[in-house]
Amino acid sequence: MKFGEGTEICGEGEPVEFVYEIVSGAVRTVKVLSDGRREIGGFYFAGDIFGFEDDNEHSLSAEAVVASTVRVIRRRRLVHLAADDRKLAEELLTMAMHEAARAHRHALMLAMTAQERVNDFVLEMAERISVGDLLRLPMSRQDIADYLGLTMETVSRTITGLTVASTISLPYSRTIMLRNRSALEQAMAATPAL
Amino acid sequence: MKFGEGTEICGEGEPVEFVYEIVSGAVRTVKVLSDGRREIGGFYFAGDIFGFEDDNEHSLSAEAVVASTVRVIRRRRLVHLAADDRKLAEELLTMAMHEAARAHRHALMLAMTAQERVNDFVLEMAERISVGDLLRLPMSRQDIADYLGLTMETVSRTITGLTVASTISLPYSRTIMLRNRSALEQAMAATPAL
DNA sequence: CGACGCCTTGATAAATGTCAAACGTCGTGG
DNA sequence: CCACGACGTTTGACATTTATCAAGGCGTCG
Numbered sequence A, B: 001m002k003f004g005e006g007t008e009i010c011g012e013g014e015p016v017e018f019v020y021e022i023v024s025g026a027v028r029t030v031k032v033l034s035d036g037r038r039e040i041g042g043f044y045f046a047g048d049i050f051g052f053e054d055d056n057e058h059s060l061s062a063e064a065v066v067a068s069t070v071r072v073i074r075r076r077r078l079v080h081l082a083a084d085d086r087k088l089a090e091e092l093l094t095m096a097m098h099e100a101a102r103a104h105r106h107a108l109m110l111a112m113t114a115q116e117r118v119n120d121f122v123l124e125m126a127e128r129i130s131v132g133d134l135l136r137l138p139m140s141r142q143d144i145a146d147y148l149g150l151t152m153e154t155v156s157r158t159i160t161g162l163t164v165a166s167t168i169s170l171p172y173s174r175t176i177m178l179r180n181r182s183a184l185e186q187a188m189a190a191t192p193a194l
Numbered sequence C: 001c002g003a004c005g006c007c008t009t010g011a012t013a014a015a016t017g018t019c020a021a022a023c024g025t026c027g028t029g030g
Numbered sequence D: 001c002c003a004c005g006a007c008g009t010t011t012g013a014c015a016t017t018t019a020t021c022a023a024g025g026c027g028t029c030g
Helices: A075-084 A086-110 A114-129 A141-148 A152-164 A181-186 B075-084 B086-110 B114-129 B141-148 B152-164 B181-186
Strands: A008-010 A018-032 A038-045 A061-074 A134-136 A168-172 A175-178 B008-010 B018-032 B038-045 B061-074 B134-136 B168-172 B175-178
Touching: A008 A018, A018 A075, A018 A141, A038 A086, A038 A114, A038 A141, A038 B086, A061 A075, A075 A086, A075 B086, A086 A114, A086 B038, A086 B075, A086 B086, A114 A134, A114 A141, A114 A152, A114 A175, A114 A181, A141 A152, A152 A168, B008 B018, B018 B075, B018 B141, B038 B086, B038 B114, B038 B141, B061 B075, B075 B086, B086 B114, B114 B134, B114 B141, B114 B152, B114 B175, B114 B181, B141 B152, B152 B168
Parallel strands: none
Antiparallel strands: A008 A061, A018 A038, A018 A061, A134 A175, A168 A175, B008 B061, B018 B038, B018 B061, B134 B175, B168 B175
């Protein structure tokens, strides 16, 4: 199935009927609060699976960040298949644990400073969708801000700071050239304490 | 196995050899950054399972918040059993998805204001370990702060605010009487946007 | 060419963190 | 039994970070 930019793929509160695998494009999971604030739970790219939840309703809605094609699988069917296929069952478990790990990482990141969050974001995206040192972001500054729990302005200022420090360069606002990965990594205090 | 207060149950970076089920007590998962900041990934209580991760190493260490007894299970054994037991396999999957949901909720909470985080924390703990309207917290203010991404002082001030508003009362610093749950819930703007 | 949306930059305000001190509780020892 | 000391918590004054409000620039698409 295809979804245009900004289109809702599934809505918060809807029953979990399908699981989705992204063929191409990018998807964000979104929660909108009653006062208008918006939070993004995560971004998903080609090859990623989302919408696989245990509860009966989706806890977040999902929207296409850019025009995307998505493979839709019936949840019941998947669970049914897994009952007979040990390997598939293991894959599902692995996937769920990866999702948990990603959410945990997201949570830990949100407890850090704006600078660290942006650094972490750039590194995360670099791992997931960069081509060499070239990173093309499909999402807006507002999307990034809502994912990082910051404002668009703070994100923008922080990115500007990275270009000033020559850690990255920014040929277009959504294209990042990584010039100094170690500077990004090292600015992240995260270290296993001995 | 028994662990005394503050004891490490498993360390960050260690291989994932065991999975743990809490029989009694309380456990926190912890990450310490190189500059001394500490983050708490989650709290676990009697009946909860923790340490079930996919990667080869634990991403966080786990410590007993209070003296606790924990059942230790070999991870390999569990996976092996699940291969033959469809029901167990499903339970594991459900558990992993619940863990993911909890982490997602934690992340969304960290993007909110101090007031909302504390409200959410009180409600979460109320759901998990309160007896009626009486909530006895096993963890210190510092633990709460590290879980909420705030400072101890901010947590303390916010809790004081709740007592002033008669939303709760605080006979002892670690004992909370819930006087007005709806005030807590309503102060949380989280609503499915229509 | 013009208008619109997105991004950046600037000035100021609000929230939260930092540093420091006082308070209370609890356990210990006189 | 009371006094003391240690530790966790609360409170206060002030600093810093980030948000808010507002304006300007820049690129894109009609």
